[in-house]
Amino acid sequence: QVRLVESGGGLVQVGGSLRLSCAASGRSFSSYAMGWFRQAPGKEREFVAAIGRTGHSTYSADSVKGRFTISRDNAKNTVYLQMNNLKPEDTAVYYCAASDRLGVQTSLSSYDYWGQGTQVTVSS
Secondary structure, eight states: OEEEEEEOOEEEETTOOEEEEEEEEESOGGGSEEEEEEEOTTSOOEEEEEEOSSSSOEEEOTTTTTTEEEEEETTTTEEEEEEOSOOGGGOEEEEEEEESSSSOOOOGGGOOEEOOOEEEEEEO
16 A cells, blocks of 8 residues: 655746645555546546656646656655646646556546645636
């Protein structure tokens, strides 16, 4: 089992940047594929970006491609989401998640463990 704790959220103006971090504890971090999801008020949780166990494979949602970058540091048991050129529609609670499955995972149902979330608010 793994415990996930997100940090780095906050209030930022349109066009600004934030870097989210997700620290993992418990079972070996490098044995999990990792992902970031977000949920805006009144909307379903949606996929943002995912990364494989070694960090060599990544995938991002079309809505964030070219603006958000997912990465991981297995030595630090941490996954990151660098968010640039933020837009008001990026406002949401952002969650990191861990999956026991091989490869990059984009489906919510593929993830076994979730963090508590961190709020990102983009003001216009």
